[in-house]
Amino acid sequence: MPAILIVDDNKPITDLLEMILEEDSEREFSIAKCYSGQEALEIIELQKPDFIISDIKMAPMNGIELLHRVRAIDEKIPFIFMIGFADLILIDEAIKIGANDLIIKPFDGEAILELIERYLPITENEKKKARDDDYCKIDLNKFISGKEIPCSLFIKIREDHYVKLANKGDPIPVDKLLEYKEKKLKFLHVLKDEYCEFVGFNLQILKALEKNNKIDNTKVANFINYTNSILQEKTILKDLDQSDVEEIKAYTDMTLSLLKKRTTLLILLKGLADSSEYAYAHALSTAILSYLIAKEVEWDAEPTLFKVFLSGLLHDTGLKELDKEIITKNPALFNDTEKEEYEGHTTRGMEILNAAGGLPEEVILSAYQHHEDCLGKGYPLGINKQKITPISRLIACADIIDDRLIGTKELSLSHYRSSLEQILRYKKAHYDSKFLRALCTILKVDF
Ligand SMILES: [Fe+2]
Ligand SMILES: [Fe+2]
Incomplete structure (x- = not known):
C-alpha cells in the first residue's frame, strides 16, 4: 500500500487530507502526518514515503527548504505543494527545484486524488502526462x-x-x-x-472520418505560421486597439488549435488557402470583422462568439472548388456560366461542412446563407430577413465590406471605411441595420 506523508503546520488541513485519503474508495494508503519540515525529514529518514504533500509556507523550515533537503536524499519521490493564491509567485522556484505539481488552496478531495493518481505511478514508470x-x-x-x-x-x-x-x-x-x-x-x-x-462544437463523433483525414504535424505547423503571417499583415488590425488585436490573435490561435483535433476542417481551410491566397485572407478578415461586430452588439456569450468566428472562417468553404480566376474576378464582370458557378459556392459550402460533421448548425447555415439579403434579392434562395439566421446576417455584413476590396493593394482602414460608406449609400436596406450600425461604430463611420 503506498505510503503518503502529509506536512502542514495547520492541523485542520492535515486532518482534512487524511480524511480525504481514507475515504478514497479506489485505493488504500498508509498515511503519516506531521506539522513541520524538521519532523518530515525525521520520518523520511526512518521510512521513505511514496508520495509527499506539503504546505509551502511553514516555519522555521519552509516547504521550499524541505523540498531541497528531500531532493538531496531522493530525486524521484513525487512531491506536491499546497499553495495559497497569494504565494503563486513561488511557483517558478518550486518547479525549478523539483516539485512535481502544485495544488491551490482551498482544494477539494477529487483534485488531490487526481494528483495522487497522476504521480504515484511515477515509481512504476507509468506517469500520466498532461499534453x-x-x-x-x-x-x-x-x-x-x-x-x-x-x-x-x-x-x-x-x-x-x-x-x-x-x-x-x-x-x-x-x-x-x-x-x-x-x-x-x-x-x-x-x-x-x-x-x-x-x-457546441463536437470533437468526438467522427473519429473514423478524422482517421481518414490525417495531416502531418509539419504541415499543420506551417499552416498556423502562414495564418500568423497573414494576421501580421492585416492592416485592419494595425488600426484597432491593441487589446482588441491581442484578443483576436489569441482567438485565431485557439480556434486553429481546436481544429488540430478536427483535421477534416483544418484540411478544408488549408484547401481554401491552397486554392487562392485571397480566399483564405478574406476568410480571416471576415472572421475578425464578424467577431468585432458580435462584441459590439453585445453577443457576449462564449458559444455565440465562437460560432460567429468559426462561421466567418468557414463561410466561403465552397470557393475552394472554383478556379482562382473566378474567385478573384469582379462579380459584375461574370458571364452567365461564371455567375452560376460562383453562386454555387454557397450550396457547395453547406454540403461540404455538413459532411465534415460535428459543426454547429449556425456555422453550416452561414455558409449557405451569407449571400442572401434582407430584401430577398440574394442567393441561393432569395429568402428575406426573417428567414435568414442572425449569424448569417451578421456574416453577410462583414463579408461584403471585405469582399468589395478584392484586388486593392496596400489595404488600409480608410479602404474599409469607404467600402462601408458605399454600402450605406447604395445597398443599406439589403443588410441588417443592427450589424451595419455596429460596423460603423467599429470603423468610425457615420451610420
Ligand atoms: Fe461567399
Ligand atoms: Fe466571402
Missing part, C-alpha cells in the same frame, strides 16, 4: 469579465504541465484572476474537450 495538445489558451480578461465559462481552469507552468485553478462548475475566482493579471499573466488554459462541449 499541450489537450489544452487551449483563452484570454484571461474573458474570465475577469465574470463571463461564465464552465470549464476547469488551468495555468500552464511549462511544456506539457498545467496546474488546476478551479474545477468545472465552480464560480470563477475573479479576485484571484485580477491578481494574476497584475502579475502579467495573459492566458488561462482549458481542456479542449470541455471547451468544445460548452460551445
Whole structure:
C-alpha cells in the first residue's frame, strides 16, 4: 500500500487530507502526518514515503527548504505543494527545484486524488502526462469579465504541465484572476474537450472520418505560421486597439488549435488557402470583422462568439472548388456560366461542412446563407430577413465590406471605411441595420 506523508503546520488541513485519503474508495494508503519540515525529514529518514504533500509556507523550515533537503536524499519521490493564491509567485522556484505539481488552496478531495493518481505511478514508470495538445489558451480578461465559462481552469507552468485553478462548475475566482493579471499573466488554459462541449462544437463523433483525414504535424505547423503571417499583415488590425488585436490573435490561435483535433476542417481551410491566397485572407478578415461586430452588439456569450468566428472562417468553404480566376474576378464582370458557378459556392459550402460533421448548425447555415439579403434579392434562395439566421446576417455584413476590396493593394482602414460608406449609400436596406450600425461604430463611420 503506498505510503503518503502529509506536512502542514495547520492541523485542520492535515486532518482534512487524511480524511480525504481514507475515504478514497479506489485505493488504500498508509498515511503519516506531521506539522513541520524538521519532523518530515525525521520520518523520511526512518521510512521513505511514496508520495509527499506539503504546505509551502511553514516555519522555521519552509516547504521550499524541505523540498531541497528531500531532493538531496531522493530525486524521484513525487512531491506536491499546497499553495495559497497569494504565494503563486513561488511557483517558478518550486518547479525549478523539483516539485512535481502544485495544488491551490482551498482544494477539494477529487483534485488531490487526481494528483495522487497522476504521480504515484511515477515509481512504476507509468506517469500520466498532461499534453499541450489537450489544452487551449483563452484570454484571461474573458474570465475577469465574470463571463461564465464552465470549464476547469488551468495555468500552464511549462511544456506539457498545467496546474488546476478551479474545477468545472465552480464560480470563477475573479479576485484571484485580477491578481494574476497584475502579475502579467495573459492566458488561462482549458481542456479542449470541455471547451468544445460548452460551445457546441463536437470533437468526438467522427473519429473514423478524422482517421481518414490525417495531416502531418509539419504541415499543420506551417499552416498556423502562414495564418500568423497573414494576421501580421492585416492592416485592419494595425488600426484597432491593441487589446482588441491581442484578443483576436489569441482567438485565431485557439480556434486553429481546436481544429488540430478536427483535421477534416483544418484540411478544408488549408484547401481554401491552397486554392487562392485571397480566399483564405478574406476568410480571416471576415472572421475578425464578424467577431468585432458580435462584441459590439453585445453577443457576449462564449458559444455565440465562437460560432460567429468559426462561421466567418468557414463561410466561403465552397470557393475552394472554383478556379482562382473566378474567385478573384469582379462579380459584375461574370458571364452567365461564371455567375452560376460562383453562386454555387454557397450550396457547395453547406454540403461540404455538413459532411465534415460535428459543426454547429449556425456555422453550416452561414455558409449557405451569407449571400442572401434582407430584401430577398440574394442567393441561393432569395429568402428575406426573417428567414435568414442572425449569424448569417451578421456574416453577410462583414463579408461584403471585405469582399468589395478584392484586388486593392496596400489595404488600409480608410479602404474599409469607404467600402462601408458605399454600402450605406447604395445597398443599406439589403443588410441588417443592427450589424451595419455596429460596423460603423467599429470603423468610425457615420451610420
Ligand atoms: Fe461567399
Ligand atoms: Fe466571402
